[in-house]
Every structure is written in C-alpha cells, then in structure tokens.
C-alpha cells in the first residue's frame with residue numbers, strides 16, 4: 477500500500493509540474509518527457525491496482541463491446557436494462573452504480589456486450605471518483621456510447637474532454653506507427669515527422685526503456701501522438717452520443733439538440749428515452765451499425781447456407797479469421813474456401829485464407845484431411 481501511495485504521490489507531483497508549465501516551443505521537450513514519465517507511472521499504478529481486485533476488471537465477451545459512459549444520473553443503468561434485460565440498480569440519485577455491470581444485447585444474430593459503468597466525474601483523469609479504473613474499462617470497448625441527459629446535453633462536451641484527458645481519442649484514426657526493436661544502431665526514424673522534434677521523441681523512447689529501434693511512420697505523426705503511442709497510453713475508439721430522457725423535452729428541441737451536438741462533435745446522435753422505452757430498438761440497430769460488424773453465412777459443402785445462424789465478424793475480417801472464429805484448432809487445417817457474395821467476382825469463387833469477406837457473403841470452408 478505504501479508503495480502505491482508513493483507512486484500516486486509522484487504522479488500528482490509530476491502532473492502538477494505539468495499543469496504549471498506553460499506550453500511553448502521552449503518547454504515542449506520537457507513536457508513530452510514529463511508525459512512519458514507520468515504515463516509509465518500510471519501504468520505501474522494501474523497494474524498494481526488490478527492485483528488488489530477492485531471489482532472493476534471485466535472480461536470481454538460476445539462479438540464486440542460497447543461502454544456506456546456518462547455523468548451520474550444520465551440513465552446508463554436504465555439503458556442497460558432495456559438493451560440487455562440485465563438489472564442494474566436504477567435510482568434517482570447520483571453514483572448509484574459503483575461497479576461495472578455487463579449485459580449481453582442480441583441483435584442481427586450478434587451478441588454485443590454492453591457495459592454499464594459508474595458515472596464519471598470531472599477530473600476523472602486525475603483518478604477522482606475511480607476515474608483511472610473507469611478509464612481502464614472504457615479502453616477495452618470497441619464503441620463508446622456517451623450517454624447524456626437531454627436537459628444537460630452540454631455534458632457531452634465535458635465527457636469528451638475528460639476522455640481526451642484519459643488519452644481516449646474518439647473517432648480519430650489511430651496513427652500508423654511500427655516499432656522494430658533492435659540490439660544496436662540507436663533510434664532511426666523513417667517517414668514524416670511533423671514539427672522536427674526527433675530529439676525529444678528519442679528521449680521519451682529512452683524513458684520507456686527503448687534505446688535501439690527502427691521506427692516507421694505510415695502517416696505523418698507529431699511528437700505528442702508519438703509519445704502517447706509508445707507509452708501505450710492512447711486508444712482510438714469509435715463513439716456516438718445517446719441523448720437520453722427525450723420524453724422530457726419537445727420533438728423540436730430533440731431535433732435542435734441532436735443537430736447541434738452532431739455539428740459540434742461530428743458524432744451521430746441517437747435520441748432515446750430509456751424509462752419510456754422510446755427508440756430502444758433503433759438504438760440497438762445503430763449500435764450494431766457503428767460497431768462495423770459483418771455477417772457471413774456458412775454453407776456446408778453439399779448443402780444450403782444456414783441463414784438462421786450467421787457468423788458475426790468485424791469488418792475487414794478474412795477467411796482465416798472466419799475459420800478461427802468457428803474453431804481455433806481446425807482453422808490450422810484450412811485449405812481454402814469458396815465464397816459467393818460481393819467480395820467475389822463469381823459464385824463459389826475459390827479463395828485463400830487472406831481473402832477479405834464482405835457482409836452477407838456465403839462461405840464454405842475446405843480443410844486438409846487429418847490422417
């Protein structure tokens with residue numbers, strides 16, 4: 477425990493130094509190193525915490541995971557109940573939910589895990605109100621649904637800001653960075669770096685224990701993105717806004733608020749009333765849409781496709797991944813597949829395991845015989 481306190485004390489100290497330092501060209505380097513140090517200590521602290529068992533660790537299950545994120549009392553638990561039939565305590569006061577409550581939502585043949593989380597609060601990124609642990613759960617989500625009370629729609633901006641400070645970036649593509657560790661030769665960069673701050677990027681690398689590596693950028697990257705990447709503190713997650721409690725405002729207000737939120741954040745906005753069960757089914761469909769999942773139908777060699785039980789995969793999944801989703805062991809014996817659908821030029825086209833499948837493809841897998 478003493479050690480944990482020492483670590484959090486050190487984090488606080490560094491964060492204070494960070495927030496007191498003016499951001500300008502001269503201090504940039506120092507700030508980057510500070511960030512690298514803070515990130516490393518936070519990781520250490522989070523690691524220690526999970527070993528103490530906090531009720532916050534959660535196992536991913538189903539085809540994909542959605543996290544319901546919002547301030548206290550926004551209606552997250554009410555939503556979980558109507559999306560998944562899992563009871564999570566609902567009450568008319570803040571901080572009702574104090575642990576992660578997972579539920580499973582069934583839609584389009586997919587099983588989507590929905591996580592009801594305790595309400596986050598301002599300065600969650602500093603660890604307030606269990607912020608660090610809530611953040612670590614949010615990071616495993618494939619989609620973040622920001623839940624706001626329609627009467628406090630501006631909370632959405634504050635939540636986006638909090639998530640940003642937790643290094644959870646919404647609807648931004650992840651930078652394309654490859655790090656190949658070496659045993660000698662120092663640090664070498666390949667590709668475009670924005671801002672010519674290689675020196676402090678190297679120092680930050682050294683801070684995380686990397687002294688020799690070839691680093692390749694597929695897309696232009698600046699020092700901040702780079703440092704966040706190497707300290708593994710950043711995730712890039714798709715996100716939408718659920719505007720809850722629309723039963724309390726007029727339809728005209730719903731339209732105005734949805735439009736405003738969409739314009740300001742670029743996110744799709746789904747109006748709903750959890751307690752009055754308005755739009756619940758359309759929220760289910762939209763969540764499925766935003767998870768970028770596809771369905772493929774399996775057809776036995778001499779049979780008809782099973783349209784009842786599609787195989788749900790992430791968009792961009794290959795034949796190999798489909799085989800592994802069915803059975804990890806037999807996938808090793810996959811010889812080829814035949815596919816009918818928009819991913820192929822003609823019906824029953826023979827394809828290899830790297831072939832990328834499309835939604836609604838019909839697929840037959842052929843295996844090597846095991847003797």
Ligand SMILES: Nc1nc2c(ncn2[C@@H]2O[C@H](COP(=O)(O)OP(=O)(O)OP(=O)(O)O)[C@@H](O)[C@H]2O)c(=O)[nH]1
Nearest residue numbers: 548549550551552553554567571572573595750751
């Ligand atoms: N009018 C109205 N009230 C709602 C709606 N959804 C939830 N509520 C009410 O809002 C209050 C809070 O709902 P919860 O589902 O407990 O909210 P929460 O986000 O889980 O809250 P915490 O667990 O404290 O973070 C309860 O009194 C609900 O009945 C809605 O769509 N319309």
Ligand SMILES: [Mg+2]
Nearest residue numbers: 552553572573
């Ligand atoms: Mg709750």
